[in-house]
């Protein structure tokens with residue numbers, strides 16, 4: 632991949648707050664149009680990393696470029712060219728849909744603002760409701776409008792920090808359809824998330840704990856990187872099967888998917904011994920299977936407790 636295709640290309644990004652190193656020599660390379668997911672426990676440094684990449688926070692060490700600009704010397708230029716949506720991002724509820732978009736047009740000092748607002752309204756399918764107060768929109772629509780507002784200046788890079796926290800799954804799907812459309816147009820997206828249904832939307836995933844990247848791979852390779860083995864367990868009394876398997880040595884993931892329990896772990900022998908515990912149960916059966924991204928996600932998100940609130944690594 633030629634360097635000029637990299638929208639983000641940073642090395643060794645480090646940030647300290649007091650005596651805590653919250654981001655520790657972080658490298659990141661993102662080609663155009665990629666959707667890059669950041670997973671990790673609370674406090675692992677995801678937000679701090681995103682803020683350094685987009686020029687909102689100065690790193691203590693490290694170097695590189697974002698959108699072709701130097702992350703240290705040209706942070707203003709970067710800031711003006713990214714869309715940034717945080718969990719706390721909010722619209723003006725007592726302004727209309729149109730007024731909210733106009734506000735962002737002015738914020739970014741854009742020419743041809745009216746045309747951009749009209750285009751955004753048409754894209755959203757909200758042209759007929761432009762005068763409606765933003766506060767009267769449903770949660771999902773508010774989210775879509777907020778995204779359109781972040782994208783009004785047509786940035787090439789979109790940074791999403793837990794963008795759909797507290798939004799229902801249907802609204803999350805609609806939101807992600809929009810992200811996919813932007814990606815198809817060449818917008819690169821960096822997203823930190825705690826949700827499995829968001830993680831599966833990402834092309835590539837970085838798993839971060841204690842400010843360090845522990846895994847960084849295309850989403851399809853994450854399960855093999857984690858190295859989980861799995862059994863699908865069936866039984867007439869699934870509750871009893873779950874009780875027997877829960878906490879058994881070797882069981883690192885236990886998740887019910889409808890009428891089956893997926894039990895996974897990295898030590899296949901220990902796992903096979905654990906699965907023996909369902910022997911004798913009516914309808915009891917255990918079949919080997921290859922765990923996918925969903926099981927890997929559950930494993931990763933349960934592995935480390937909140938960072939920096941507990942004892943540390």
Ligand SMILES: Nc1ncnc2c1ncn2[C@@H]1O[C@H](COP(=O)(O)OP(=O)(O)OP(=O)(O)O)[C@@H](O)[C@H]1O
Pocket residue numbers: 648653671672673674675676677678679680823938939
């Ligand atoms: N301005 C600051 N001053 C001091 N400490 C900070 C500051 N910003 C972040 N931190 C600390 O740095 C650590 C990493 O925080 P960060 O918000 O980057 O993590 P995160 O992975 O995004 O967490 P979450 O998933 O909860 O959003 C935390 O311990 C946090 O308390």
